Amino acid sequence: MSKNSSRAVGRHFLQIPGPTPLPDRVLRAMDTPIIDHRGPEFAKLARKCLDGLKTIFKTTSPVIIFTATGTGAWEAALVNTLSPGDRVLMVETGQFATLWKIMAEKLGLKPEFIKTDWRIGADPAAIEEHLKADKGKEIKAVCVLHNETSTGCLSPIADIRKAIDAAGHPALFLVDTISSLASTDYRHDEWGVDVTVGGAQKGLMLPPGMSFNALGDKALAAAQSSRLPKSFWAWDDMLNMNKIGFFPYTPATQMLHGLAEGIAMLHEEGLDNVFARHHRLAEATRCAVRAWGLEILCRDPRYYSPTVTAVLLPEGHDADAFRNLALEQLNISYGTSFGRYAGRYFRIGHLGDVNDGMLVGALATTEMALALAGVPHKRGGVQAAVDHLISAHASPTRAAAE
Numbered sequence: 001m002s003k004n005s006s007r008a009v010g011r012h013f014l015q016i017p018g019p020t021p022l023p024d025r026v027l028r029a030m031d032t033p034i035i036d037h038r039g040p041e042f043a044k045l046a047r048k049c050l051d052g053l054k055t056i057f058k059t060t061s062p063v064i065i066f067t068a069t070g071t072g073a074w075e076a077a078l079v080n081t082l083s084p085g086d087r088v089l090m091v092e093t094g095q096f097a098t099l100w101k102i103m104a105e106k107l108g109l110k111p112e113f114i115k116t117d118w119r120i121g122a123d124p125a126a127i128e129e130h131l132k133a134d135k136g137k138e139i140k141a142v143c144v145l146h147n148e149t150s151t152g153c154l155s156p157i158a159d160i161r162k163a164i165d166a167a168g169h170p171a172l173f174l175v176d177t178i179s180s181l182a183s184t185d186y187r188h189d190e191w192g193v194d195v196t197v198g199g200a201q202k203g204l205m206l207p208p209g210m211s212f213n214a215l216g217d218k219a220l221a222a223a224q225s226s227r228l229p230k231s232f233w234a235w236d237d238m239l240n241m242n243k244i245g246f247f248p249y250t251p252a253t254q255m256l257h258g259l260a261e262g263i264a265m266l267h268e269e270g271l272d273n274v275f276a277r278h279h280r281l282a283e284a285t286r287c288a289v290r291a292w293g294l295e296i297l298c299r300d301p302r303y304y305s306p307t308v309t310a311v312l313l314p315e316g317h318d319a320d321a322f323r324n325l326a327l328e329q330l331n332i333s334y335g336t337s338f339g340r341y342a343g344r345y346f347r348i349g350h351l352g353d354v355n356d357g358m359l360v361g362a363l364a365t366t367e368m369a370l371a372l373a374g375v376p377h378k379r380g381g382v383q384a385a386v387d388h389l390i391s392a393h394a395s396p397t398r399a400a401a402e
């Protein structure tokens with residue numbers, strides 16, 4: 001926005017890692033009269049969503065839909081499977097892992113926190129070692145974030161499953177996919193996850209306010225003996241009502257219309273194409289950051305996130321001041337920084353309904369913002385991103401293998 005104007009022209013660049021920009025198709029699907037949530041039309045819509053979600057989580061087990069943000073689905077995963085005083089293993093990958101751990105403590109669980117420097121994902125070997133040391137097999141659940149949104153680090157869920165098995169440990173496996181689902185490959189059944197936590201406002205391209213628990217047989221069995229108090233979050237009432245296409249309370253009807261559309265859009269594109277697109281945009285973003293001569297917070301390429309890139313600013317440069325300037329002058333929003341790195345980095349979200357041109361626009365705007373804010377950097381980030389995008393389009397298989 002120019003200094004003497006109160007109007008921001010054109011579309012806002014919403015480059016936060018969720019909520020993501022709403023596709024017009026989702027908006028239009030939600031712009032429809034309210035229907036009776038106990039009537040046959042609703043049951044059809046609910047079934048479509050409940051079945052459709054299974055194809056996104058890649059499961060044949062039930063998926064539960066909560067009218068709540070992701071934090072609610074975190075709580076549901078814990079209170080339906082665990083009992084007061086239960087030990088749970090968590091990994092301190094960043095801010096969101098820390099919040100889940102604090103929640104576990106508030107609920108009366110005893111989390112054990114594997115530390116990291118917030119610059120990598122969860123290391124399967126560290127989990128295996130911790131579980132092997134639990135000779136009495138007292139740890140009841142391993143809780144990991146697939147994608148740590150606060151740092152831009154992705155954890156290898158299939159390998160963590162193998163690590164749990166290698167330790168011969170019976171703990172449940174609870175995984176948060178809030179900022180990875182429908183953006184990068186995820187396989188609830190094949191990877192042996194017991195509860196997957198998901199959210200609507202990122203890869204599924206919906207507004208915030210809806211979240212999910214994908215279940216498995218072992219989780220359903222654990223729910224029979226779990227003693228943490230629960231009412232709104234209880235799976236049993238929900239599962240019984242869902243069987244006939246309804247909810248135990250008034251569901252978020254408009255959000256369900258949007259969800260059905262979001263799922264249809266993902267399948268029209270093809271999930272593998274969705275994942276390849278996110279992979280391509282993420283690598284293009286990293287190409288830009290490297291060309292600028294700036295540092296990516298995720299320090300090990302094995303953990304690079306396909307949905308968000310956190311960029312460290314040089315010592316002495318305030319990332320919050322940078323974000324404020326970029327918003328005021330160029331109408332672009334970035335994700336904020338957290339914890340031990342507060343004020344030191346900003347995050348570029350590249351997930352949801354984003355294409356190459358939108359990303360290039362965002363990166364060009366970022367290059368302008370760096371210059372305007374006086375952040376020392378080299379020119380050429382946009383060119384490096386464009387070069388990557390061209391080569392990824394010209395040779396998709398090579399790009400996927402990179």
Ligand SMILES: Cc1ncc(COP(=O)(O)O)c(C=O)c1O
Nearest residue numbers: 069070071096147149176178179
């Ligand atoms: C990985 C992850 N987990 C949990 C949450 C919490 O979700 P919500 O803010 O929707 O409650 C977020 C929010 O961004 C997240 O990114």
